[in-house]
Amino acid sequence: MSVTQSLLLLSLLILFSSFFALAEIALAASRPLKLRQMSDEGSDKAQRVIEVQKNPGNYLTVVQIGMNALAILGGIVGEGVLSPPLTELLANYLPTAHAATLGFVISFVVTTSLFIVITDLIPKQVAMAIPEHLALRVIGPMRLLNTLLKPLVMLYVWLANSLIRLFNLPNRREELITPGDILAMTEAGAQAGTLAASEQQVIENIFELETRTLPSAMTHRDSVVFFLHDDPDEVVRSRIASEPHSAYPVCDGDIDHIIGYVTIKDLFQRVLSDKPISLTDPTLIHKPLVVPDRLTLAEVLKQYRQAGETFALILNEYSMLVGLITLNDVMSIVMGDLVSPWYEEQIVRRDEHSWLIDGITPIQDVRRALEIDSIPHDDEYETLAGFLMTMLRRVPKRTDRVVWGDYTFEVMDVDNYRIDQVMATRNQRPGAEDAKLAT
Missing domain, CATH: 3.30.465.10 (Uridine Diphospho-n-acetylenolpyruvylglucosamine Reductase; domain 3)
Incomplete structure (x- = not known):
């Protein structure tokens, strides 16, 4: 084989080895969420990649067969094409035995360096940058190679699985995404500029609903505006004009003896119709949603949905009213700086x-x-x-x-x-x- 042919063969070995390095990292680095999105948009290749990620044994076996075989062949070809001329050149300055040894060492270092840089470092960095795009491009050729090398692949997979079972090693990746993972991704998105800081804060606030209890967002007892059931019409009208709210508790004697609540909508209808407001009228009084103060904001949202309410009274363990909370209070926590504070x-x-x-x-x-x-x-x-x-x-x-x-x-x-x-x-x-x- 001529020197030109040997160099061409070495170049092809390096190129094919780069392909396997790309294929390996592209599969490992591809994000399942991104692949599912591409699959939902109609990409059959994305679905194939997802299936391979669930059971990557055959795929990785093909990668390792290709990379190791090509590396060995590359070493043989590289030594054969580089060692003789290097030995001949060094023989002009060193004894023949030393020249042969040094020529072999230099050819080995050069060939190994070419494989490290061109077939390992460069492909893997590129694959880490655009893993999903490359995974879709290599999945077809990798499936073809898996078919061609099936007997050898099955043998190596059987041996590997046997050893994994023998030593009780994990062989599947759990696709469990935690709230911490999502928050970390949104924070990274905000730092990269792909997600607005205010939007990232809203997502963080949503997860915070699971840990924040009602007292952190409620209107406290001392600030609750309420009516007594025997308040006359003029008192009710004066209070809703001076302290407008969406709903008001109605009490018997004091705030700890709650009969129900009235909505500003019902009161306005009476005012606009020029009808007197009497809180002894049972058609005005609604049965309140009463919740314990240990609930989280996420739990009170479930209570709102089940009861069809947007207003809740909060009691402590001694059945004393500690405050009230509305759906607007919870949404203000979620929206944060995106809403203009009126308070x-x-x-x-x-x-x-x-x-x-x-x-x-x-x-x-x-x-x-x-x-x-x-x-x-x-x-x-x-x-x-x-x-x-x-x-x-x-x-x-x-x-x-x-x-x-x-x-x-x-x-x-x-x-x-x-x-x-x-x-x-x-x-x-x-x-x-x-x-x-x-x-």
Whole structure:
């Protein structure tokens, strides 16, 4: 075989070996979700790739047969075409035995380097960049090779499966996608610019519904606007004009004895029809949806759907009303910054290192705004006020402080034992690991 023929054969061996490297990484790196989307759009090749991913034994066996056979042949051809001229050249400067040894070593290094760079590094990096596109292109030739090499493939697959069973090794990939995986992908998409930051935040908020309990989003007891069942017409009209809401609890004597609720729609119909409003009228009163305060926001959405309601009263374990929540409250948590807040912001940034925060602000919102990774006993409270009470082990007073991590939380205002305003300040030096309390 001439030198030209040998070089052409070596080039073909390198080219075919590159194909197998591409095929291997393209299959492994292809995303099942992307492939399913392509399959749903009518791609038969995408469906074939999905089937191979579920049981890749034969496919990988063909890859390994091809890569190893070609590498061995490439080594033989490369040594045969490069070693003689190198030996002859080196013989002019070295003894014949040394020249032959060094010529073989150089030819081996050159051939191996060509295979490493051209048949391994370059194809695999390209396949990692566009795996699905390449997987669809190579699936046809790989199926043909699998058919041609079937006896050999079956032998190697049987041997491999026998050893896997013998050593109890895993041989299938679980296609389990967790919420953490989805959040990680959306965060990567936001960083890459393919997903808007606000859209990524909405997705994160949706998953947060599974962990946030009702007190983190409800209207608290002290802020609930309600009617007594014997309130006269003028009182009802005055209150809905000064404090408009979608629904109002109707109580007997006090807020802990709830009869039902009335909607602003029904009240407006009476006003527009010039009819008197009497809360003793049973046609005005709706039976309320009552839920415990330990439910999550996701669970209350299920309750809304089952009851056909968008308004719920929240009771604690002592059957006392602690607040109420509407569907709009839950959706405000989901939409976050995408909706224009009609209420006063609960977290107001004063400068680069300080924030003024309402005591009833959900602790998740505080952590997000201040970029705090973890807080102690986070399963014992829902709000910033609860955090301060837990750390101080008492009802805070004005000027009380809690130092945690890199932040100092100082109580600025207390209204009838309710923590009204808290100043959060970022410390100039790294914070201690444990909380430090000061009054």
